[in-house]
Amino acid sequence: MRLPRVVKPLIGVSCCTKQFGTFGMPNHAASDTYIRATDEVIGGVPVLLPANGPMADIDTLLERLDGIILTGSRSNVQPTLYEGPPHAEGTPEDPGRDGITLPLIRAAVFRGMPLLAICRGFQELNVALGGSLHQRLQDLPDRMDHSTPMQGSARVRQGKAHAIRVTPGGWLHRLSGATEIAVNSLHNQGIDRLAPGLAVEGVAPDGTIEAVQVITCCDGISSDLPAPGYAVGIQWHPEYDWRSDPVSRAIFKQFGAAVRAYAEDARLGGISIAAD
Template sequence: MNTPHPNPRATLRPIVAISSDRIERHGHPAHAALHGYVRATSEISQALPLVLPALADGLDADTLAASIDGIVLTGSPSNVSPQRYGSPSPHREMLLDIHRDAAILPLLPALVAAGVPLLAVCRGFQEVNVAWGGTLEPAVHEQSGRLDHREGDHDRPIERWYDDSHDIHLVEGGVLARLAGATRTQVNSLHHQGIERLGAGLRIEATAPDGLVEAFSIAGASQFTLAVQWHPEMRVDDSPFARAIFEAFGDACRARQQLRRRAFA
């Protein structure tokens, strides 16, 4: 009796590109992505994570759209350059990464238009807002009536930085409200910048008690698109809500994978 061979295509993972920062390593330019995003994409989304270099001349949207099943835009110590949204100069404490700006921002509208699922976190959330014509407030904590959304005591182990949290309101009927099964939850807050003006075509998914936009999706996209200002990648071990975000993203990437296979069959 012949034993049927398993179909290797049935077990192929969807391919997810993960944005990187341009850094310096031992005097050399290098590209780096934090492990939390790589791990959550691999273990929770059940996808194959591939780090996307912060190299504008080496990337093009058409090749990516034909090759990947999703994209994760990561958080970072750096910020989107104010020149990208018409602000005259960087805030005095602002760390920039102009190489990442040049690599990522031009890709996003084309990838979303091509149906690529997107999950954007922290800096990635801000990148999407800027790519859709929005603006950023560089120091939310300095604005009257705003909460201090920054990380707390830096003497704690770095994983404890992500313990700081505040309440958010989830828009009824939205992507996050469906994932949470509620209209309120707690999220870990860790950012200096925030949205000043929401980009055109972006739909609010969650707000903080001070009214700051904490999450949005892209209204015209038929696929999964979600951008959050907090850090679900750091709470996938102890937060069902954080896990649900990466699980839903993974489901969307598998659906995209099936469409891409049929298109290239």
């Protein structure tokens, strides 16, 4: 007798608009590192979400998906979305990505769909829920240079750059079992005003917020928001070192467990999942 086939969860992976080829044709792309983490650690099927802005059908996506990964990117969130000053000339932006990710975040949080926000995705999470950003942390007094090391070696670029202090008793503390962990650092932007409803889960030595969890109703979301599901954000890149770093692997494993629980609850009628 044939056993029933196990259906893997569908994980939406946000894309960026990038130019490829001799003629610079626009493409929608996500790094292979996120795809491999989805395949090999989460155990899901990656579904690339194009950066198609207002053309995105958010309701249809959320009806079909079981979880969302918001990826990192060279581009910065448009400052008009958080009432910030214009970017310096030459700063890469991606309005098509902003146009899908911000409404997608708000809708996913409302539904309680598991959400893992990484680097740019971490910044998008804060902006989508009512927060603001610093555009260049390295230009601020008393801040470290968090930007990508200009090194040819991927091992150096993606290696551990600094420690973060983990909030005692919080999500990241329970996950890591540590009060301090080492992370890589490849970003210019950072959280300025923390969005309502986000709890700080980790902070760099210079005070830069490096990890958050959605815990309550936020700006831009109806006040009848149900208990929040699994929605967390991290400023660093666990997709680079999950093979060697236990905390990075645990982040993807826990997200995968939340995704499978969400998918099962959806089949049984719907119960939101808290991060633990």
